[in-house]
Amino acid sequence: MTARASSEKKIILVGNPNVGKSVVFNTLTGSYTTVSNYPGTSVEVSRGSCSLEGTRYQVLDTPGMYSLLSITEEERVARRILLEEAPHVVLHVIDARNLERMLPMTLQLIEAGLPVVLLVNIMDEAERIGLQIDINLLSEKLGIPVVGGAVGRKRGVAELRQVLCDYQPQRSTFAYATDLEKDVSRITELMAGDYILTQKALALLLLQRDEEIVERLRDRESENFSRVEEVANTIVFERRVDLHLRISLERKRICKGLLAGVQKYDGGQKPVLGERISALTMNPITGIPLVLIVLYFGLYKFVGGFGAGTLVDFLEGALFEERLTPWAIALAENTIPWYWLKELLVGEYGLFTLGVRYAVAIVLPIVGAFFIAFAAIEDSGYFPRLAMLVDRVFKKIGLNGRAVIPMVLGFGCDTMATVVTRTLETKRERIIATLLLSLAIPCSAQLGVIFGLLSTVQGALLVWILSMVLVFLLVGFLAAQVMPGERPMFYMELPPMRLPQISNVLVKTLTRMQWYFLEIFPLFMIASVLLWAGKLTGALEWLVRVMEPVMGALGLPKDVAAAFILGFFRRDFGAAGLYDLQKDGVLDPVQLTVAAVTLTLFVPCVAQFLIMKKERGWKVSLYIFFMVTGLAFAVGWLLNKFLLATGFLA
Amino acid sequence: MRVSDAAEEILEVLWIATEERGENAVLFENLGIRKGDEGLAELLGLAYVEVHGERVHLRKEGRDEARMTVRRHRLSERLMMDVLDIKGDSGNERACELEHLLRHGVDTKICTLLNHPTTCPHGNPIPPGTCCEEARATGDVGVVALTELKPGEGGEIAYLSATDVRKMQKLMSMGVLPGSDLLLIRVYPSYIFKVGNSEFAVDEDLAREIFIRKGN
Numbered sequence: 001m002t003a004r005a006s007s008e009k010k011i012i013l014v015g016n017p018n019v020g021k022s023v024v025f026n027t028l029t030g031s032y033t034t035v036s037n038y039p040g041t042s043v044e045v046s047r048g049s050c051s052l053e054g055t056r057y058q059v060l061d062t063p064g065m066y067s068l069l070s071i072t073e074e075e076r077v078a079r080r081i082l083l084e085e086a087p088h089v090v091l092h093v094i095d096a097r098n099l100e101r102m103l104p105m106t107l108q109l110i111e112a113g114l115p116v117v118l119l120v121n122i123m124d125e126a127e128r129i130g131l132q133i134d135i136n137l138l139s140e141k142l143g144i145p146v147v148g149g150a151v152g153r154k155r156g157v158a159e160l161r162q163v164l165c166d167y168q169p170q171r172s173t174f175a176y177a178t179d180l181e182k183d184v185s186r187i188t189e190l191m192a193g194d195y196i197l198t199q200k201a202l203a204l205l206l207l208q209r210d211e212e213i214v215e216r217l218r219d220r221e222s223e224n225f226s227r228v229e230e231v232a233n234t235i236v237f238e239r240r241v242d243l244h245l246r247i248s249l250e251r252k253r254i255c256k257g258l259l260a261g262v263q264k265y266d267g268g269q270k271p272v273l274g275e276r277i278s279a280l281t282m283n284p285i286t287g288i289p290l291v292l293i294v295l296y297f298g299l300y301k302f303v304g305g306f307g308a309g310t311l312v313d314f315l316e317g318a319l320f321e322e323r324l325t326p327w328a329i330a331l332a333e334n335t336i337p338w339y340w341l342k343e344l345l346v347g348e349y350g351l352f353t354l355g356v357r358y359a360v361a362i363v364l365p366i367v368g369a370f371f372i373a374f375a376a377i378e379d380s381g382y383f384p385r386l387a388m389l390v391d392r393v394f395k396k397i398g399l400n401g402r403a404v405i406p407m408v409l410g411f412g413c414d415t416m417a418t419v420v421t422r423t424l425e426t427k428r429e430r431i432i433a434t435l436l437l438s439l440a441i442p443c444s445a446q447l448g449v450i451f452g453l454l455s456t457v458q459g460a461l462l463v464w465i466l467s468m469v470l471v472f473l474l475v476g477f478l479a480a481q482v483m484p485g486e487r488p489m490f491y492m493e494l495p496p497m498r499l500p501q502i503s504n505v506l507v508k509t510l511t512r513m514q515w516y517f518l519e520i521f522p523l524f525m526i527a528s529v530l531l532w533a534g535k536l537t538g539a540l541e542w543l544v545r546v547m548e549p550v551m552g553a554l555g556l557p558k559d560v561a562a563a564f565i566l567g568f569f570r571r572d573f574g575a576a577g578l579y580d581l582q583k584d585g586v587l588d589p590v591q592l593t594v595a596a597v598t599l600t601l602f603v604p605c606v607a608q609f610l611i612m613k614k615e616r617g618w619k620v621s622l623y624i625f626f627m628v629t630g631l632a633f634a635v636g637w638l639l640n641k642f643l644l645a646t647g648f649l650a
Numbered sequence: 651m652r653v654s655d656a657a658e659e660i661l662e663v664l665w666i667a668t669e670e671r672g673e674n675a676v677l678f679e680n681l682g683i684r685k686g687d688e689g690l691a692e693l694l695g696l697a698y699v700e701v702h703g704e705r706v707h708l709r710k711e712g713r714d715e716a717r718m719t720v721r722r723h724r725l726s727e728r729l730m731m732d733v734l735d736i737k738g739d740s741g742n743e744r745a746c747e748l749e750h751l752l753r754h755g756v757d758t759k760i761c762t763l764l765n766h767p768t769t770c771p772h773g774n775p776i777p778p779g780t781c782c783e784e785a786r787a788t789g790d791v792g793v794v795a796l797t798e799l800k801p802g803e804g805g806e807i808a809y810l811s812a813t814d815v816r817k818m819q820k821l822m823s824m825g826v827l828p829g830s831d832l833l834l835i836r837v838y839p840s841y842i843f844k845v846g847n848s849e850f851a852v853d854e855d856l857a858r859e860i861f862i863r864k865g866n
Contacts, residue, residue, distance in 0.1 A: 101848065282842060491851065491853070491856055494850060
């Protein structure tokens with residue numbers, strides 16, 4: 001037995017987006033995830049474990065998929081799990097309101113020979129709209145265990161656990177029309193390799209030109225593959241008119257038969273409020289003001305005011321500055337004889353005084369507040385509506401409405417948002433999104449300080465916002481012109497709007513915070529060490545001196561150079577540096593605005609750059625790095641000239 | 651007799667300016683011609699137009715010909731973009747060449763094939779021909795692209811245009827399948843429709859791939 005097979009048995013969750021997979025996962029494992037996960041924007045697989053009657057199982061939550069035939073990166077990730085792990089059970093979670101639409105995937109999973117258990121979730125909502133589902137009959141017809149429930153309301157959970165525990169593999173088959181079956185067997189007859197999925201499923205995927213499957217077959221069938229491919233090509237050509245459609249329609253036909261007698265509809269009351277709000281969000285006339293309201297309350301008031309104001313004041317002021325920092329410095333003074341070590345720990349850029357303090361007292365509350373707001377909006381089902389609203393504008397900048405999710409997430413943490421650009425479909429979209437994130441989307445840590453900084457000067461915040469919007473659109477537009485590629489397409493399912501559920505919001509916030517700390521916290525430490533080394537060796541001073549003439553060109557005092565250098569190590573360090581300068585009265589309103597705009601546009605922080613390198617490679621990330629630097633200073637220079645010429649803010 | 655290609659181009663511009671923009675004449679400059687232009691001379695000979703100074707007026711006698719010319723142009727755009735899937739500038743250019751060939755009933759055949767479309771891909775109206783009037787009189791609804799429906803209208807999904815396999819697969823895996831009933835909810839800024847109990851948003855490019863048999 002291989003190591004993998006002898007380890008814990010696996011339960012894999014699969015299903016469309018918005019069917020409550022993550023809730024099922026959390027219910028089964030009883031805890032939030034151990035590996036990064038962004039529900040709804042999920043690109044990674046969450047793993048957790050659960051215990052059923054004394055046996056431990058590993059539970060895997062996969063990104064949403066619509067079909068075994070994978071098109072998006074999320075779907076590929078999800079399917080790879082099915083292709084590679086040998087599960088005890090594949091738990092297919094579907095929405096009771098949309099059986100007809102979701103059962104075809106159940107068929108595909110069964111056809112692939114996977115050990116499927118079906119969970120018909122969200123039964124409560126289905127009943128509310130008057131849908132009656134005969135779960136036992138469905139189970140009988142499908143030939144697999146089926147559980148009905150509303151896991152969000154803890155309904156059906158005990159039964160689900162029982163079924164998972166008692167599961168015995170059973171085979172069930174469905175037949176397509178004879179001609180299609182014949183064509184499939186023309187391929188399966190030739191196949192000799194050993195696979196986790198059935199040959200029939202693979203043959204169908206091969207006929208639908210699934211690249212990953214083609215590669216896998218090429219690999220496993222070795223010499224035999226050319227014959228398989230030849231037959232497959234012949235069939236694809238013979239059926240060139242309607243192959244995909246035919247397969248889908250056959251599945252639909254089978255599902256219709258399965259659902260006969262299973263599903264009854266008896267009117268029921270209509271949900272009104274959610275639909276009305278939904279309509280308001282999608283109408284540009286009411287939808288755009290709504291976006292602004294959401295931004296104002298979610299971002300400005302909650303993140304800027306509460307997170308960056310109240311919470312930071314408490315943690316940074318009351319906790320660190322008054323208690324922890326003096327205590328740590330005193331402790332170091334008394335116990336550490338070496339200057340360099342004292343500097344490393346509690347100096348100006350020390351691990352504790354700078355690294356830990358910034359991470360815990362400034363970034364944690366701001367990012368935490370942002371993640372709460374983001375999770376609440378996400379759980380309400382608002383993002384897909386926002387996506388459809390901005391799709392036309394985003395098309396102009398080479399993206400599609402989908403990209404609104406990484407973009408909004410960028411206001412929390414650009415580094416995390418850069419990871420999430422993986423959910424975009426084409427390489428072109430991913431590069432443009434990465435560029436815009438690193439240029440014109442300020443992260444929450446930076447926003448907090450910038451709002452505080454600019455709100456002291458009348459009109460400065462307005463100039464800053466306009467500059468960001470303009471640069472975002474203009475650079476996006478130009479990037480879309482320069483980078484060749486096909487027009488992105490936009491499609492999205494709009495889940496019903498609902499009140500965010502507190503448990504969901506908390507779980508989502510906590511998972512993101514956890515990811516943030518695991519991935520970003522070490523980078524804070526590295527940044528502190530780099531700054532410390534820079535200070536000791538004089539490299540920092542040298543860099544600042546190099547930057548000073550550039551500052552002159554922007555009409556800024558040379559002291560600002562230090563803020564820019566710091567800005568690279570943490571975006572908010574830079575902004576906070578400006579804050580100090582403004583307090584000392586070194587900057588006039590124009591200089592303050594120009595500095596804030598340039599700094600926001602300026603190169604992303606170290607963490608974002610490293611993630612960019614990981615996601616996009618050296619070439620692209622260096623290219624973006626230099627482009628962003630150039631653009632930031634060019635815009636700063638122009639803005640300075642413009643403000644001086646017009647006398648605005650003077 | 652057949653009007654020349656050059657004359658047709660002039661008629662088209664005149665029709666759009668006078669019928670759709672409410673102007674009463676078009677300058678030589680905007681027609682891209684000079685005095686003594688052959689196409690113009692031809693139209694003057696047919697008494698389809700009048701010239702006052704630098705301004706060309708469309709006469710009542712020329713209206714029918716102009717209307718059908720515009721119709722042929724926009725039908726050929728539809729054919730290029732919807733059926734032959736040649737889009738963008740290339741589609742526009744090919745359409746300009748093709749329009750001159752749509753005569754002797756070819757326009758009627760194409761109009762019927764396209765199910766009597768009412769607008770061109772740029773959203774301008776296609777003047778109806780006799781075939782359209784007849785179809786309307788007999789209450790023949792036929793199959794139209796989703797982009798032709800108004801919010802609140804719906805019907806059965808007839809087929810998905812198979813130009814881009816990936817797009818089709820995506821639509822199908824979301825459950826947008828022939829035979830399902832679809833209800834259009836919004837058309838701007840994106841197309842929002844309902845299939846079963848789920849709502850979807852798609853852009854115009856995708857909406858154009860979904861064909862609906864209009865319900866009553």
